[in-house]
Amino acid sequence: MTILDTGIKVVRNVGRFTFGDGSAAEVTDLVNARRTESSPNAIYLIDDFFKDKKQVVDALGIRGADAKHFIGTQKEPSTQSIDELVVALQASGHTSPATIVGFGGGITLDTAKAVANLLTNGGKAAEYQGWDLVRVPGVHKIGVPTISGTGAEATRTCVMTNLETGLKLGMNSDYTVFDHVVLDPSLTSTVPRNQYFYTGMDAYIHCIEALAGSYRNAIGDAYSRETVNLCRNVFLSSDMMADARRSDLMVASYLGGCAIATSYVGIVHPFSAALSVVFGLHHCVANCIVLNVMSEFYPQAHSEFRKMIELQKVELPTGVCANLTDELRQALIAATIKHEKPLTNALGADFRATLTDARIISLFEKM
Ligand SMILES: [Fe+2]
The missing domain is CATH 1.20.1090.10 (Dehydroquinate synthase-like - alpha domain)
Known part of the structure; x- marks a missing residue:
């Protein structure tokens, strides 16, 4: 077999990570450390699997003025669904949040990455489908996977489909990588x-x-x-x-x-x-x-x-x-x-x- 060169020479990994059972308890402190006078509020995007799991959600330290959205997992992300979420966040005044927490499976994590890029870069999600099209760093983001396998917590992309053109392609960019990932295996105990x-x-x-x-x-x-x-x-x-x-x-x-x-x-x-x-x-x-x-x-x-x-x-x-x-x-x-x-x-x-x-x-x- 001929060995071909991937052409990939420079790789960005996740900035920091926390690992261990119970480490999700640290999310509150991680978020609070990002809050400033000019950006006091955070955005929480939570897998809708946790909609009725109050104890888990309450442990994330969400404040009244933060934005909290449950992300549906029936359908995989589309550029349209991402754009709608960005519009909703802008309408609620969460344009430059302290941080974005993505708490859930691959769909939720990818949604958090895409939203973080769009809040600082402007425009529509479809404009960034491809390689290195994101111009400036996104909002600080923390990924907390609650199911294991897709690797969305580690990658530099966020998969989404443009429903108009059928193009399924993410925003491949160094800026798409999470700043902090919290790996808490205890979160996966309730996965079907x-x-x-x-x-x-x-x-x-x-x-x-x-x-x-x-x-x-x-x-x-x-x-x-x-x-x-x-x-x-x-x-x-x-x-x-x-x-x-x-x-x-x-x-x-x-x-x-x-x-x-x-x-x-x-x-x-x-x-x-x-x-x-x-x-x-x-x-x-x-x-x-x-x-x-x-x-x-x-x-x-x-x-x-x-x-x-x-x-x-x-x-x-x-x-x-x-x-x-x-x-x-x-x-x-x-x-x-x-x-x-x-x-x-x-x-x-x-x-x-x-x-x-x-x-x-x-x-x-x-x-
Ligand atoms: Fe895959």
């Missing part, structure tokens, strides 16, 4: 089992794809190898949600996020993105549905994945591509092959020689 598995597998999939690819980066490889080790620790154990395993997975998620900042994914993500775009399936469950049929491309990871899913007694949706029409087939093919970089990473520049229309469809039909 299936969701815990699907989301955790995102970290595993990112890294097996990166390690099988031809674009390589030595530091990214090291992050990836340890992420895969930690995921094995978790998902090949008798109880993936035991305290120590949830701690392992939170570390895996963070390191996996650092890994993708220096490398590219492979074949699973393009197929998964097509399932999201065409059928609206969430990223992490879509990844698992795809890996489940990828034995030809990733034989070792596929058999390990089968072992993990059986051991943890997790169910996977089936028949998601039953009764495809011609129109849906074309849409699935188009949405898969547009991810040229990951497909080149996995199969080489002539990936279409391997990945013919017929082969793509036969894979989808197995899902």
Whole structure:
């Protein structure tokens, strides 16, 4: 295999992080330390999973004049939903807050990153979809993940879809990286089992794809190898949600996020993105549905994945591509092959020689 240069030479990591059970209790102090006379109020964006979990929300030190918004997780972020939230924050006078706290899963964390950039840069979210388009640093932001796997707490992007153009692309920028991340494994104890598995597998999939690819980066490889080790620790154990395993997975998620900042994914993500775009399936469950049929491309990871899913007694949706029409087939093919970089990473520049229309469809039909 030819080793290709990722071209990624300069990488920005999270400024500071706090790790350990109970560390979410420090959020109040972290926020208060940012409050000044000219910017006394903070913005809290909280996963709507916590809407009825008063004790958790009350522990975050939210004051009356702060802005508090619960972020819906039924749909992944769109440039339109981000713009609406920014308008609401401006209307409530939270234009230059002391800090923004993103408390939740990948959707909530990505929303916090996008809002932080927009409050200082102005304009609309769609103007910043791409690489290094954010002009000035965003508002100070603190990320508190409450589920592990996507790595959103560590990355320099915030994934969102422009519903008008269908473009699913984040604001890739050094300014998108969190200033402070609080990693508290105790927060993941109430995650539903299936969701815990699907989301955790995102970290595993990112890294097996990166390690099988031809674009390589030595530091990214090291992050990836340890992420895969930690995921094995978790998902090949008798109880993936035991305290120590949830701690392992939170570390895996963070390191996996650092890994993708220096490398590219492979074949699973393009197929998964097509399932999201065409059928609206969430990223992490879509990844698992795809890996489940990828034995030809990733034989070792596929058999390990089968072992993990059986051991943890997790169910996977089936028949998601039953009764495809011609129109849906074309849409699935188009949405898969547009991810040229990951497909080149996995199969080489002539990936279409391997990945013919017929082969793509036969894979989808197995899902
Ligand atoms: Fe992913």
